Amino acid sequence: MVGALLLVFTGITVALSYVDFGARKANIAVAMLVATLKAGMVAAIFMHLAAEKRLIYRILIFTGFFVLGLFWLIYLAWYDYPVFH
Amino acid sequence: MDTSTSLETHSHSHQHEAGHEDHELGWWRKYIFSTDHKVIGIQYGLCGLVFLFFGFSLMMLMRWQLAYPGQALPVIGKLLPYIFGPGTMPDGKMAPDFYNSLGAMHGTIMIFLGIVPVAFAAFGNFVVPLQIGAPDMTFPKVNAASFWAFAVGGVIMLTSFFVPGGAAKSGWTSYTPLADIADKGPNYNVIFSGQTLWLLGFIFLITSSLLGAVNFITTIIQLRAKGLTWMRLPFFVWAQFVTAFLLLLAFPPLEAAIVMQFMDRVAATSFFLPSGLVVNGAAVSVSGGGNPLLWQHLFWFLGHPEVYVLILPAMGIVAEILANNSRKPLWGYKSLVFSVLVIGFLSFVVWAHHMWLTGMGTAVSAFFQTTTLLISIPSVIILSAFFISLWGGSIRFTVPMLFATAFLPMFGIGGLTGIPLAFNSADLYLHDTYYVIAHFHYIVAPGTIFGLFAGIYYWFPKATGRKMNDFWGKVHFWPTLICMNVIFLPMFLQGMIGMHRRWYDGGQGWTLSGDHVWGLTGFQWNTPISWAAWTMGLAQIPFIINFFWSIKHGKKVNDNPWEATTLEWTAPSPPPHGNFVNTPIAYRGPYEYSLPGRDRDFTMQNEPVEPRERVRRKPPEAVLV
C-alpha cells in the first residue's frame, strides 16, 4: 500500500542523511529528491491528482511556475547584494 | 419563487423548495450577517467608500504640511491632538512622525481598505453573479466570512492611530529594518504599537482577499448560466476573474513575510535584520543573519500584482459602460481577453522593477526590464481597444459615460509615464521622487477611482431601482476631473527636478537650488496642488449627498434604464434573494448593440437567436439549446 511505501521512503530519507555524499549540497539535493518523490505520491494517489480534471492541473501548473519563479528570480539577484556577517 | 415588489434597497423573498428550511431571517441575519452576495457587495462598497474618504482626509492633512510647512493648521489643527494624541500636532503644527503616519496609512488605507474592497469585492460581489446568471456565489458563508475578516482588519488598522506612538509610519511598504525597529522600546507596547497592529490588521485583510478570490474564481467557473461560454462573458467578468487569480497567488508570500516581520517585532527574531545593525549608536541585540532585501522581494511579489488588482476591475467597468453608451459592441473582444490573461500572467514576473536601486546585477535587471516592457503591451492593447470601440458609435454622455471616457486619457497618461520607470537607468534618477507619485496616482485616482464612480452611477439603479441625479453627477464630475489634473500633473515636473517622496518639509531642501518649472519652484507648486486637493474634497460632497438621497428619493426607473445587454439587467431592480425570476439562458454575446434588422438598438444576452437572424458564427454544439 502507498502508506507503507511512504513510511519506507521516510526511513530511506533518514538513512541517506547520514551517508556522506561529499558536499553538503549533495545531501540536500538527495533529500529533496526523495522528498519530492514522497510528495508526488501523496499528491498523485492520496490527493487523487493523477485522475484529476484538466482545470485543476492548469491551476497547479501556474502555481508551480510562480512559486519556482519566486525562488529562482530572487536567487539570481541574491549574490549581487552584500551579505552582512 | 416570488418576485419582490418591495422598493427597499435589499429585499428578501421566501423560497418553498424541497429540502430548504422556510424561515424568515431576523434583521441581523438579513442586513448585517447576510450571506447574500448583493448585501455583502453593498457592505463592502459602503465600508470601502468610507475608508476611501478617510484615507483622502489623511492626504488633505498632509497637503497642509506640504504647502505650509511648519505652520499651524487653523481650527482643525487644534482639534486633532484630541483625537490622535498630543504629540501629533503640537500647537496645531504637524510633527514629522505624524506626517509619516499619515503617509503610510494614506497608502495602506486607500489601497487595501478602499480600492480593493470597492473595485474587487463590492462590484465583483454585486455584479458578477448577476452577470453570469447565477443565484449567488458558490460559497455564500465563506463570502460573509470574507467580509467580516475585512471589517476586523479595518478596525485593527484604525485602532493603530490611537496607540502610543500612533499608527504605522514606515511607509505603506513597511521596509525593514526600519519597520522592524519602529515604535519599539520602553514607552511602547509590544503588540499594541502602530506597526505591529498594521501587521495584524493586514493578516485579516489578506485572509479576506484570499477567501474572496477562491469564491470568485469558483463561481465564475462553475455557475455560469447555460449558454454562457467563456467567450460570451462580459469583459468585466474576465477582469474580475484574472484579478481574483492575482490576489489568490500573490498575496500569500506577503502574508509569510508579514508573519516573519511580526516575529521580528514580537519575538526578537532576525528574519530581516542583518548582523551588525546599529541603531541610535547602540548595536541591536538580536541574532542577526537576516536580510532586509528578503522583505522587499516578498513584499513586491505581491506589490506588483496588487497594482493590477487595482486597475483591472476598473477596466472591466469602463468596458461595460463604453459599450453601453456608444451603442456598439466592444472592439476586439478576443484581444481584450487575451491581453487581460497575459497581464495576469506577466504581472508575477515583473516585481523587481520596484527595486532598481537595490543593486541587482545586470542580468537580473535585464530580465525584469524586459518583462516590465512586455507587460505594457497588453495594457496598451486594452486601452487602444477601448478607444477604437468609441469610433463610429452613437455616444451619449450619461454620467457613467463621462467618468468612463475620462478614464481613457487619464489612464493613458498614467500608463505611459510608467515607461521611463521601467528602465533601471532612468529610474535611478526618478525613483522615490514625486514623478513616481504622479505616475501611480494618475492610474489609480483619475484612473481606477473614475472607473469606480462610473460603476456606482451605472449600477446604482440595479441595486436600488432608482437613478442618481444627473445634474449633481455632472457637478461631481467636472471639478473632480480638473482638480485631479491640477494635483498630479505638476507632480511629474516636481519629480523631474528632484523633489523627493515622503519628505516632511515639502521638498524645500531640494528646491532651494531654485529650479523653476512653469514659473514656480518645485516647492511653490505645493500650494496650488494642495488647494486643488482640498477643492476636490469639496467636490465629493455633491456625490455623497446624491448617493444617499437617491436611495430613497431618486427617480424611479425600470429594470434596464440604460438599455444594456448583459444579464444583470434581466433581473428585477433590486434583485431578490436568488436573483432571477427565471434562470437565464444566454444565447448570444455580451455586447449585441445595434444589430442590423432589429427594431431596438440593443439585444439582450438572453434573447433567443431567431432563424431570420444571420448568426455570426456557429455556436459550439454543447450550448445549442
Next chain:
Amino acid sequence: MEIPYTVSTRPDTGLWNAKVGIWLFLASEVMLFGGLFSAYIFLRLDAPPGMWPHGLLNVPVGTMNTAILILSSVTVVLAWAALKMRRYQAYWWYMLATILCGVIFLTVKLVYEWPQKFDHFGAYIKPEALGKYEQYLGNEHAAAKALPPRLEITGHLHNRAALNDPNIKEYEVYLDPVNADPTNPAMDRPHFFYVPPTHKLATIEKEDVERATMFLPTHSAYFASYFTITGLHGMHVLGGVLVFIYMWLPVSKKLYQRNPEHLANRVEVAGLFWHFVDLIWIFVFPLFYLL
C-alpha cells in the same frame, strides 16, 4: 435557493464547487509556504560557515511524527472511502484515528519538542575569544578535518538567573557531548539518537560571549525559521483537526442521513487539505531535522 453543483458535478468541468475551491485554496497555501521556504533558503545561504547548526533536533521523534502524519493521511482516505461505500461506522472509526494522529502530532510537538528546545542553552563565543574555549570547541580538530568551525557552546544552563542578572558574570553550563569531547571523531557528524547534556560543567565568561539565549526563535536564524515554519504548520494541523472533529461529531450524522454524498464531498475536501499539510511536513522534516 440551492446553489447548483454543490454535490453534483458540472458537465463541462466535471467538478463540483468545493473541489475547485479547495484546490484554489491549496494553490494559495503553496505560495504561502513557498514564501516561508524562500526565507529559509536565503537565510541559510547567507549564514557564515559554522553558523547554521546541524543535529539540534531530535531525529527519532521527528521521524515518528512524520510516520504519524503519514498514517493519518492513510486513515483519512479510508474514512472517505468508507463514506462513499456508505459504511458510517467504519467512517467514524477511521475519522477518529485521523483526529487522534493529529492530536498526537501536535502534542509531541508542543509538549515535548518545543519545550525541550526552550530549555536548552547556547552561547555564541566572540571571534577573539574562540581560542580561549578551544577545549570545548575543538576548532583545530575541525579545521584539520575540513569541517565547518564551531562557534557555539551549548548545553543545559545551570544558573538560569545569569540570563537576566547583569551582576552574574558567567554562565555555568552542563555541556552537550559535542562540547564536552570536541575532538572525538564521533562528534564530527550529528547523532541519530538524542544524547542529553553531559555532567561536565563549564564556566563561560559573559564578556567572551557574543550572544547567549535559550533555544528560542530569537536565538538564531535557524531557530527563527524552525519555530515560525513549524508553528504555522502546526496551526494548519490544528485547523485540520478541528474541521475533522466537526465532521466526526453527531452533527455529521445528520448530514449523512440527509445527503451522504454531500458529507463525502466535505470529507474529501478536508482530506485534501490534510494531505497538503502532510506534504508540507514531508519537506519540513528533512530540511530542519536532517540537513
